[in-house]
Amino acid sequence: MTSPPFDAAKALTFDLSRGQILDGGAGARVLVPAAGLLALCGAAPKDSLAAFGRALGESIGGAVARRFERAGVTAVTASVDEVANYLGGELAVAGFGVLAIERWGRALVLVIDNGPDHANSDKVLALLLASAVSRATGLDTECVRLARDGQSSRFLVTSRAAAEQVGEWIDAGTPWAEALARLHAKHNAPEPV
Amino acid sequence: MTERKLSILRTLLARVQERTSRSRPAEAAPSTQAARAEPAAQLNALTQLEDEVTGEAVPPSAPRMREAAIDALSEDNLATQKHQVVPDVDARTIADAEELDEEMDIAITVSDSDDAEVGEMAAESASFSDAPPSDEGAPGGLVLENETPLPGIAGEAPPAPARDELSWPPAAPSRPPPPVEIPAAAAPSFEPSPAFEPPRTEALAAAPAFEASPAGPPFIAPSEPFAPASERPPAFEAPTSAFREVVPAAEPLPSLADVTPEIHRAPVLRGPVGIFIEQSRIFSPNSFGELLEASLGLGRDA
Numbered sequence: 001m002t003s004p005p006f007d008a009a010k011a012l013t014f015d016l017s018r019g020q021i022l023d024g025g026a027g028a029r030v031l032v033p034a035a036g037l038l039a040l041c042g043a044a045p046k047d048s049l050a051a052f053g054r055a056l057g058e059s060i061g062g063a064v065a066r067r068f069e070r071a072g073v074t075a076v077t078a079s080v081d082e083v084a085n086y087l088g089g090e091l092a093v094a095g096f097g098v099l100a101i102e103r104w105g106r107a108l109v110l111v112i113d114n115g116p117d118h119a120n121s122d123k124v125l126a127l128l129l130a131s132a133v134s135r136a137t138g139l140d141t142e143c144v145r146l147a148r149d150g151q152s153s154r155f156l157v158t159s160r161a162a163a164e165q166v167g168e169w170i171d172a173g174t175p176w177a178e179a180l181a182r183l184h185a186k187h188n189a190p191e192p193v
Numbered sequence: 194m195t196e197r198k199l200s201i202l203r204t205l206l207a208r209v210q211e212r213t214s215r216s217r218p219a220e221a222a223p224s225t226q227a228a229r230a231e232p233a234a235q236l237n238a239l240t241q242l243e244d245e246v247t248g249e250a251v252p253p254s255a256p257r258m259r260e261a262a263i264d265a266l267s268e269d270n271l272a273t274q275k276h277q278v279v280p281d282v283d284a285r286t287i288a289d290a291e292e293l294d295e296e297m298d299i300a301i302t303v304s305d306s307d308d309a310e311v312g313e314m315a316a317e318s319a320s321f322s323d324a325p326p327s328d329e330g331a332p333g334g335l336v337l338e339n340e341t342p343l344p345g346i347a348g349e350a351p352p353a354p355a356r357d358e359l360s361w362p363p364a365a366p367s368r369p370p371p372p373v374e375i376p377a378a379a380a381p382s383f384e385p386s387p388a389f390e391p392p393r394t395e396a397l398a399a400a401p402a403f404e405a406s407p408a409g410p411p412f413i414a415p416s417e418p419f420a421p422a423s424e425r426p427p428a429f430e431a432p433t434s435a436f437r438e439v440v441p442a443a444e445p446l447p448s449l450a451d452v453t454p455e456i457h458r459a460p461v462l463r464g465p466v467g468i469f470i471e472q473s474r475i476f477s478p479n480s481f482g483e484l485l486e487a488s489l490g491l492g493r494d495a
Contacts, residue, residue: 076482085482091424110487137485154309182474183491 003082004069006089011063023063034095042120048185053124057131060090062135075136087132090166096125097151103179105184108157109146115153122153146176156180 010027013022021029037096042050062088068075075083080101090101098117099106110129115121122145130143146154147170154176156166162183167181478484 074482076485077480078482080478080481080484088217097425103473103478103484104488105469106484106491108484134484137482139482139485141485141489157485157488158491162489162491173338184469187491 003068003073003078003086005147006067006085008093011090011093023059024146035118038118038120038124043126044116047118050127051122053127054131056094056124057128057133058135060087060094060128061132061135063090064132068136076138083136087136090132096128102154104180104185107183108178109180110143110155110157112153112155113152117151122148125153126155130157134155144170146170146179158183 011023015022021031021087023029041052044052057097064075064083067086068078073082075086080103084099084101091097091112095116097112100111100113102111103109112125114127114128125161126143126145130141133139134141140160141157142160143155143157144163144165144167148154153181156163156176158166166179166183169182170176174182476487478487
């Protein structure tokens with residue numbers, strides 16, 4: 001069954017009589033400048049930043065899950081295109097850029113174009129995406145940034161252990177494609193006897 | 194109809210007789226006798242025809258009358274050529290008639306018969322009609338013009354073969370003869386003069402090529418001797434072909450060997466891409482959950 005395309009109508013409701021911005025059912029939202037918010041994220045402690053990012057992802061992932069529920073499917077059983085449609089729509093409404101989903105072999109890679117242009121934006125995006133996917137699918141996931149090219153950032157969705165290993169390779173200067181190749185090489189290596 | 198013609202002829206003869214009795218001298222110059230020989234035969238035939246129709250005896254004054262008529266016909270023969278050269282004959286005839294006070298001008302048209310007999314008479318009458326009166330002042334002018342209709346017979350055309358039966362010398366042509374077209378192949382040695390211009394048809398034939406680009410080279414007529422028609426096209430095609438060479442041709446399309454694909458790919462991806470393609474061939478998820486599980490599985494092995 002094919003889910004309907006993303007409909008941005010009523011994604012946000014500006015209740016000017018009450019001075020509130022309401023989303024599809026998650027509650028009230030606050031419209032704040034992105035630069036101020038990201039500056040706050042850069043100054044916040046790591047746990048606080050993680051908490052903030054996951055809170056954003058929980059909100060977006062919850063909206064995606066509700067849309068799939070209305071369509072009669074789940075994000076796990078849905079196709080990659082359908083997930084890209086709903087998840088990308090919610091990210092765009094929240095102002096976090098355009099989502100694209102790539103598959104590099106067995107690796108799931110999320111690409112954000114035209115996201116917030118700030119040094120701390122990728123940290124927030126990694127926490128946000130991991131939390132959104134986890135909330136939409138019900139699986140515990142982690143995200144690590146592979147690379148940033150201009151307005152485009154690429155994130156690998158994997159387990160916590162793999163994310164930490166890839167993060168180390170990336171920080172050591174390994175190209176992100178080679179890091180993915182190494183990840184696949186370990187997966188395909190014969191188990192030791 | 195016959196009575197009308199007879200009356201006309203009687204009137205004609207009476208007027209000629211009256212005129213000759215008044216103005217013509219008795220003797221004619223010997224040099225004119227020879228010139229009168231041929232008109233005399235016609236006049237004799239006319240008078241003989243009149244005698245046969247009327248059945249009357251020839252009056253004693255007939256020879257003199259005939260001589261006067263012969264003189265008139267001789268003068269008319271000369272005036273016929275002038276008549277054909279000068280178009281305004283009637284005006285000149287009237288003017289000459291006014292100058293000759295003592296001379297007699299008679300204009301009779303005979304052209305109203307259907308039967309053969311009257312047609313022959315009309316033909317002979319027409320021989321007189323082509324002779325306008327003499328403008329030299331010669332006495333005895335007799336004019337029979339079929340252009341002047343008589344009352345009662347107006348509007349009827351004279352018989353057509355009248356002119357063909359004339360025995361007079363051929364008249365001078367009133368217009369220059371039509372130009373004789375010389376075959377093109379018969380003039381190969383024609384040398385163009387300095388003011389020679391090519392035929393206009395050839396210039397028009399080459400005109401569209403020069404209208405296509407005003408900036409093209411000016412047209413230059415071929416300087417070599419004018420060739421026959423069969424050889425003209427090459428002489429005029431030369432400037433046209435030279436003009437076409439001036440027009441910049443479109444840039445030739447590249448051949449298939451020159452077209453090479455451009456692949457924009459980061460050098461760091463050339464090796465791993467092969468691996469990922471192989472992995473993509475082995476693994477083909479049917480849902481987002483399968484892809485997510487596979488990606489999470491990479492981390493477990495690590």
